[in-house]
Amino acid sequence: MWRKWRKKKIVESKKISEELDGAKTVAIAGHVRPDGDCVGSCMAMMGYLKDNFKQLAEVDVYLEEIPDCFHILRGVDQINHSCEEEKTYDLFIALDCADKARLGGAVKYFDSAAHTLCYDHHISNPGFADKNYIYPDSSSTAEVIYHVMEDDKITKETAEALYTGLVHDTGIFQYSCTRPETLEIAANLLRKGIDGNYISDTTFSEKTYVQNQILGRALLESILVLDKTCIVSGVRQKDMGFYGVKATDLDGIVSQLRLTKGVETAIFLHELAPLTYKVSLRSKSYVDVSVIAAAFGGGGHVRAAGCTMHGTFHDVVNSLTEKIEIQMKEKAGA
Numbered sequence: 001m002w003r004k005w006r007k008k009k010i011v012e013s014k015k016i017s018e019e020l021d022g023a024k025t026v027a028i029a030g031h032v033r034p035d036g037d038c039v040g041s042c043m044a045m046m047g048y049l050k051d052n053f054k055q056l057a058e059v060d061v062y063l064e065e066i067p068d069c070f071h072i073l074r075g076v077d078q079i080n081h082s083c084e085e086e087k088t089y090d091l092f093i094a095l096d097c098a099d100k101a102r103l104g105g106a107v108k109y110f111d112s113a114a115h116t117l118c119y120d121h122h123i124s125n126p127g128f129a130d131k132n133y134i135y136p137d138s139s140s141t142a143e144v145i146y147h148v149m150e151d152d153k154i155t156k157e158t159a160e161a162l163y164t165g166l167v168h169d170t171g172i173f174q175y176s177c178t179r180p181e182t183l184e185i186a187a188n189l190l191r192k193g194i195d196g197n198y199i200s201d202t203t204f205s206e207k208t209y210v211q212n213q214i215l216g217r218a219l220l221e222s223i224l225v226l227d228k229t230c231i232v233s234g235v236r237q238k239d240m241g242f243y244g245v246k247a248t249d250l251d252g253i254v255s256q257l258r259l260t261k262g263v264e265t266a267i268f269l270h271e272l273a274p275l276t277y278k279v280s281l282r283s284k285s286y287v288d289v290s291v292i293a294a295a296f297g298g299g300g301h302v303r304a305a306g307c308t309m310h311g312t313f314h315d316v317v318n319s320l321t322e323k324i325e326i327q328m329k330e331k332a333g334a
Protein backbone atom coordinates (compact mmCIF):
# COMPACT_ATOMS: atom_id res chain seq x y z
CA MET A 1 0.00 0.00 0.00
CA TRP A 2 2.63 2.52 1.04
CA ARG A 3 4.70 1.82 -2.04
CA LYS A 4 1.87 3.08 -4.18
CA TRP A 5 1.75 6.34 -2.22
CA ARG A 6 5.47 6.66 -2.16
CA LYS A 7 5.78 6.50 -5.92
CA LYS A 8 3.58 9.54 -6.36
CA LYS A 9 5.33 12.69 -7.35
CA ILE A 10 5.08 15.52 -4.88
CA VAL A 11 3.00 17.61 -7.28
CA GLU A 12 0.47 14.79 -7.27
CA SER A 13 0.04 14.63 -3.50
CA LYS A 14 -3.35 15.92 -2.50
CA LYS A 15 -3.68 19.20 -0.69
CA ILE A 16 -4.17 18.79 3.05
CA SER A 17 -7.69 20.21 2.63
CA GLU A 18 -8.61 17.02 0.73
CA GLU A 19 -7.11 14.77 3.39
CA LEU A 20 -9.18 16.11 6.28
CA ASP A 21 -12.21 14.15 5.05
CA GLY A 22 -14.68 15.36 7.66
CA ALA A 23 -12.20 15.18 10.56
CA LYS A 24 -13.06 17.39 13.51
CA THR A 25 -10.08 16.61 15.71
CA VAL A 26 -6.46 16.42 14.58
CA ALA A 27 -3.29 15.46 16.43
CA ILE A 28 0.10 16.39 15.01
CA ALA A 29 3.41 14.97 16.24
CA GLY A 30 7.04 14.82 15.18
CA HIS A 31 10.00 12.79 16.37
CA VAL A 32 11.60 12.53 19.81
CA ARG A 33 14.35 15.10 20.51
CA PRO A 34 12.67 17.53 18.09
CA ASP A 35 14.93 19.52 15.74
CA GLY A 36 14.23 22.62 13.66
CA ASP A 37 12.51 20.82 10.81
CA CYS A 38 10.38 18.83 13.23
CA VAL A 39 9.31 21.85 15.31
CA GLY A 40 8.91 24.10 12.26
CA SER A 41 6.81 21.55 10.37
CA CYS A 42 4.55 20.86 13.37
CA MET A 43 4.01 24.57 14.05
CA ALA A 44 3.39 25.27 10.37
CA MET A 45 0.84 22.45 10.07
CA MET A 46 -0.96 23.50 13.25
CA GLY A 47 -1.03 27.16 12.18
CA TYR A 48 -2.22 26.37 8.65
CA LEU A 49 -5.02 24.09 9.86
CA LYS A 50 -6.19 26.50 12.57
CA ASP A 51 -6.07 29.51 10.24
CA ASN A 52 -7.96 27.93 7.36
CA PHE A 53 -10.22 25.16 8.63
CA LYS A 54 -12.61 26.59 11.20
CA GLN A 55 -14.56 23.30 11.27
CA LEU A 56 -11.68 21.71 13.16
CA ALA A 57 -12.61 21.67 16.85
CA GLU A 58 -9.16 20.63 18.02
CA VAL A 59 -5.70 20.75 16.50
CA ASP A 60 -3.22 19.50 19.09
CA VAL A 61 0.55 19.19 18.75
CA TYR A 62 2.55 16.66 20.76
CA LEU A 63 6.32 17.13 21.01
CA GLU A 64 8.99 16.60 23.64
CA GLU A 65 10.59 19.71 25.14
CA ILE A 66 11.94 21.94 22.37
CA PRO A 67 15.18 23.97 22.31
CA ASP A 68 14.69 27.55 23.57
CA CYS A 69 15.66 29.10 20.24
CA PHE A 70 12.36 27.97 18.68
CA HIS A 71 10.31 30.08 21.07
CA ILE A 72 10.22 32.79 18.39
CA LEU A 73 7.64 30.70 16.49
CA ARG A 74 3.91 31.21 16.89
CA GLY A 75 2.10 28.44 18.73
CA VAL A 76 4.99 26.82 20.58
CA ASP A 77 3.29 27.76 23.88
CA GLN A 78 0.40 25.49 22.86
CA ILE A 79 2.53 22.35 22.37
CA ASN A 80 1.54 19.44 24.60
CA HIS A 81 4.71 18.02 26.13
CA SER A 82 2.83 15.34 28.06
CA CYS A 83 0.92 12.45 26.52
CA GLU A 84 -0.89 11.54 29.76
CA GLU A 85 -4.36 12.60 28.69
CA GLU A 86 -6.64 9.90 27.24
CA LYS A 87 -7.92 11.27 23.92
CA THR A 88 -8.77 9.86 20.53
CA TYR A 89 -8.47 11.84 17.32
CA ASP A 90 -10.16 11.64 13.91
CA LEU A 91 -6.83 12.25 12.19
CA PHE A 92 -3.22 11.89 13.28
CA ILE A 93 -0.49 13.57 11.22
CA ALA A 94 3.09 12.35 11.74
CA LEU A 95 5.74 14.83 10.55
CA ASP A 96 9.48 14.33 9.96
CA CYS A 97 9.31 11.01 11.80
CA ALA A 98 11.12 8.09 10.14
CA ASP A 99 9.54 5.32 12.20
CA LYS A 100 6.59 4.84 14.49
CA ALA A 101 8.67 4.31 17.64
CA ARG A 102 10.23 7.76 17.17
CA LEU A 103 6.83 9.35 17.81
CA GLY A 104 7.62 8.74 21.50
CA GLY A 105 4.67 9.05 23.89
CA ALA A 106 2.39 10.33 21.09
CA VAL A 107 2.32 6.84 19.58
CA LYS A 108 -0.78 6.05 21.65
CA TYR A 109 -2.72 8.82 19.85
CA PHE A 110 -1.43 7.45 16.54
CA ASP A 111 -2.65 3.95 17.41
CA SER A 112 -6.11 5.08 18.48
CA ALA A 113 -6.72 7.63 15.68
CA ALA A 114 -9.36 6.85 13.05
CA HIS A 115 -7.02 7.85 10.21
CA THR A 116 -3.27 8.44 10.04
CA LEU A 117 -1.11 10.44 7.66
CA CYS A 118 2.66 10.66 7.41
CA TYR A 119 4.67 13.39 5.69
CA ASP A 120 8.42 12.84 5.69
CA HIS A 121 11.69 12.95 3.74
CA HIS A 122 13.69 10.20 5.50
CA ILE A 123 14.72 7.51 3.03
CA SER A 124 14.51 4.92 5.83
CA ASN A 125 10.81 5.59 6.51
CA PRO A 126 8.92 2.30 5.86
CA GLY A 127 5.55 4.08 5.55
CA PHE A 128 3.89 3.29 8.88
CA ALA A 129 0.69 5.34 8.52
CA ASP A 130 -2.52 4.70 6.53
CA LYS A 131 -1.30 7.19 3.93
CA ASN A 132 2.37 8.00 3.50
CA TYR A 133 3.91 10.85 1.58
CA ILE A 134 7.64 10.26 1.79
CA TYR A 135 9.95 12.19 -0.51
CA PRO A 136 13.63 11.39 0.12
CA ASP A 137 14.69 13.99 -2.45
CA SER A 138 13.05 16.80 -0.48
CA SER A 139 15.39 18.84 1.70
CA SER A 140 13.06 18.77 4.67
CA THR A 141 9.60 17.88 5.87
CA ALA A 142 8.85 21.62 5.70
CA GLU A 143 9.48 21.38 1.94
CA VAL A 144 7.16 18.35 1.68
CA ILE A 145 4.28 20.00 3.53
CA TYR A 146 4.63 23.35 1.71
CA HIS A 147 3.40 21.45 -1.36
CA VAL A 148 0.21 20.29 0.37
CA MET A 149 -0.65 23.84 1.40
CA GLU A 150 -2.03 26.57 -0.84
CA ASP A 151 0.45 29.44 -0.98
CA ASP A 152 -2.19 32.16 -0.66
CA LYS A 153 -3.48 30.53 2.55
CA ILE A 154 -0.06 30.54 4.22
CA THR A 155 0.17 33.37 6.77
CA LYS A 156 3.39 35.13 7.72
CA GLU A 157 3.55 33.10 10.96
CA THR A 158 3.16 29.77 9.14
CA ALA A 159 5.78 30.94 6.63
CA GLU A 160 8.20 31.60 9.53
CA ALA A 161 7.72 28.05 10.80
CA LEU A 162 8.23 26.51 7.34
CA TYR A 163 11.31 28.66 6.74
CA THR A 164 12.75 27.45 10.06
CA GLY A 165 12.36 23.86 8.87
CA LEU A 166 14.11 24.63 5.58
CA VAL A 167 16.96 26.52 7.29
CA HIS A 168 17.68 23.74 9.77
CA ASP A 169 17.69 20.74 7.45
CA THR A 170 19.71 22.55 4.76
CA GLY A 171 22.18 24.24 7.13
CA ILE A 172 20.95 27.61 5.83
CA PHE A 173 20.74 26.34 2.24
CA GLN A 174 24.28 24.98 2.20
CA TYR A 175 23.89 21.18 2.41
CA SER A 176 23.65 19.09 -0.74
CA CYS A 177 19.93 18.42 -0.07
CA THR A 178 19.28 22.05 -1.13
CA ARG A 179 17.73 21.86 -4.59
CA PRO A 180 16.14 24.42 -6.89
CA GLU A 181 12.67 23.68 -5.48
CA THR A 182 13.95 24.34 -1.94
CA LEU A 183 15.09 27.84 -2.89
CA GLU A 184 11.89 28.51 -4.81
CA ILE A 185 9.89 27.68 -1.69
CA ALA A 186 12.22 29.82 0.44
CA ALA A 187 11.68 32.70 -2.00
CA ASN A 188 7.90 32.33 -1.76
CA LEU A 189 8.12 32.32 2.03
CA LEU A 190 10.32 35.46 2.06
CA ARG A 191 7.64 37.16 -0.06
CA LYS A 192 5.30 36.76 2.91
CA GLY A 193 7.40 39.42 4.62
CA ILE A 194 9.29 37.19 7.04
CA ASP A 195 12.75 38.09 8.33
CA GLY A 196 14.85 35.22 7.02
CA ASN A 197 18.12 36.48 8.49
CA TYR A 198 16.60 36.79 11.95
CA ILE A 199 15.29 33.20 11.78
CA SER A 200 18.65 31.85 10.56
CA ASP A 201 20.65 33.76 13.17
CA THR A 202 18.47 33.16 16.22
CA THR A 203 17.48 29.55 15.60
CA PHE A 204 20.52 28.20 13.78
CA SER A 205 23.77 30.18 13.77
CA GLU A 206 23.89 31.71 17.22
CA LYS A 207 25.57 29.69 19.93
CA THR A 208 25.62 30.25 23.66
CA TYR A 209 28.97 30.65 25.39
CA VAL A 210 28.95 27.07 26.70
CA GLN A 211 27.93 25.71 23.29
CA ASN A 212 31.03 27.37 21.84
CA GLN A 213 33.15 26.03 24.69
CA ILE A 214 32.08 22.42 24.16
CA LEU A 215 32.45 22.84 20.38
CA GLY A 216 36.00 24.09 20.95
CA ARG A 217 36.76 21.16 23.21
CA ALA A 218 35.40 18.66 20.65
CA LEU A 219 37.48 20.24 17.87
CA LEU A 220 40.63 20.26 20.01
CA GLU A 221 40.26 16.59 20.88
CA SER A 222 39.31 15.40 17.40
CA ILE A 223 41.47 12.87 15.59
CA LEU A 224 41.92 12.02 11.91
CA VAL A 225 41.73 8.39 10.79
CA LEU A 226 41.41 6.44 7.51
CA ASP A 227 44.31 8.28 5.92
CA LYS A 228 42.97 11.64 7.21
CA THR A 229 39.66 11.26 5.36
CA CYS A 230 37.60 10.65 8.49
CA ILE A 231 37.42 12.92 11.53
CA VAL A 232 36.33 11.59 14.90
CA SER A 233 35.45 13.31 18.14
CA GLY A 234 33.28 12.78 21.17
CA VAL A 235 32.01 14.30 24.37
CA ARG A 236 31.90 12.32 27.60
CA GLN A 237 29.35 12.73 30.36
CA LYS A 238 31.98 14.17 32.70
CA ASP A 239 32.86 16.87 30.12
CA MET A 240 29.20 17.80 29.85
CA GLY A 241 29.00 18.14 33.61
CA PHE A 242 32.19 20.23 33.69
CA TYR A 243 30.91 22.73 31.12
CA GLY A 244 27.29 22.50 32.24
CA VAL A 245 25.92 21.62 28.80
CA LYS A 246 22.77 19.75 27.78
CA ALA A 247 22.45 17.23 24.94
CA THR A 248 20.96 19.90 22.66
CA ASP A 249 24.07 22.03 23.17
CA LEU A 250 25.99 19.44 21.12
CA ASP A 251 23.95 20.05 17.95
CA GLY A 252 26.14 21.39 15.18
CA ILE A 253 29.44 19.94 16.40
CA VAL A 254 29.41 17.15 13.81
CA SER A 255 28.67 19.65 11.02
CA GLN A 256 31.70 21.72 12.02
CA LEU A 257 33.86 18.56 12.06
CA ARG A 258 32.61 17.70 8.56
CA LEU A 259 33.87 21.03 7.22
CA THR A 260 37.50 20.00 7.83
CA LYS A 261 39.43 20.18 4.56
CA GLY A 262 40.24 16.75 3.11
CA VAL A 263 37.66 14.96 5.24
CA GLU A 264 34.91 12.85 3.67
CA THR A 265 33.25 11.52 6.82
CA ALA A 266 32.73 12.96 10.30
CA ILE A 267 31.87 10.90 13.38
CA PHE A 268 30.71 12.46 16.63
CA LEU A 269 29.99 10.41 19.75
CA HIS A 270 27.93 11.70 22.62
CA GLU A 271 28.22 9.48 25.70
CA LEU A 272 24.64 8.91 26.92
CA ALA A 273 25.61 6.46 29.68
CA PRO A 274 28.74 4.41 30.44
CA LEU A 275 29.55 2.40 27.28
CA THR A 276 26.57 3.85 25.40
CA TYR A 277 27.00 6.45 22.68
CA LYS A 278 24.66 8.46 20.51
CA VAL A 279 26.47 8.47 17.17
CA SER A 280 26.14 11.30 14.63
CA LEU A 281 27.52 10.75 11.14
CA ARG A 282 28.04 13.22 8.29
CA SER A 283 29.64 12.86 4.89
CA LYS A 284 30.61 15.23 2.11
CA SER A 285 30.27 13.63 -1.26
CA TYR A 286 30.16 9.85 -1.58
CA VAL A 287 30.00 7.87 1.67
CA ASP A 288 26.38 6.87 2.33
CA VAL A 289 26.14 7.29 6.10
CA SER A 290 22.47 6.21 6.19
CA VAL A 291 23.64 2.67 5.32
CA ILE A 292 26.23 2.74 8.11
CA ALA A 293 23.72 4.04 10.69
CA ALA A 294 21.18 1.43 9.57
CA ALA A 295 23.75 -1.34 10.08
CA PHE A 296 23.79 -0.37 13.75
CA GLY A 297 20.03 0.00 14.18
CA GLY A 298 19.77 3.70 13.31
CA GLY A 299 18.83 5.64 10.22
CA GLY A 300 18.72 8.98 8.50
CA HIS A 301 19.86 10.46 5.24
CA VAL A 302 22.66 9.77 2.76
CA ARG A 303 24.81 12.66 4.09
CA ALA A 304 23.50 12.85 7.69
CA ALA A 305 22.51 9.93 9.86
CA GLY A 306 22.72 8.58 13.39
CA CYS A 307 22.41 5.58 15.66
CA THR A 308 23.04 4.47 19.24
CA MET A 309 25.94 2.08 19.90
CA HIS A 310 27.37 0.21 22.87
CA GLY A 311 30.99 -0.45 23.79
CA THR A 312 34.09 1.56 24.54
CA PHE A 313 34.81 4.74 22.57
CA HIS A 314 37.46 2.91 20.55
CA ASP A 315 35.29 -0.14 19.86
CA VAL A 316 32.49 2.06 18.56
CA VAL A 317 34.85 4.09 16.37
CA ASN A 318 36.48 0.93 15.02
CA SER A 319 33.12 -0.61 14.12
CA LEU A 320 32.10 2.57 12.28
CA THR A 321 35.37 3.13 10.44
CA GLU A 322 35.38 -0.49 9.28
CA LYS A 323 32.07 0.14 7.47
CA ILE A 324 33.26 3.48 6.11
CA GLU A 325 36.43 1.87 4.80
CA ILE A 326 34.40 -0.77 2.92
CA GLN A 327 32.50 1.98 1.10
CA MET A 328 35.69 3.89 0.35
CA LYS A 329 37.31 0.77 -1.11
CA GLU A 330 34.22 0.14 -3.25
CA LYS A 331 34.42 3.72 -4.51
CA ALA A 332 38.16 3.39 -5.24
CA GLY A 333 37.54 0.13 -7.10
CA ALA A 334 34.59 1.49 -9.06
Ligand SMILES: [Mn+2]
Pocket residue numbers: 037038096121139140141169
Ligand atom coordinates in the same frame (compact mmCIF):
# COMPACT_ATOMS: atom_id res chain seq x y z
MN1 LIG B 1 13.77 16.70 8.66
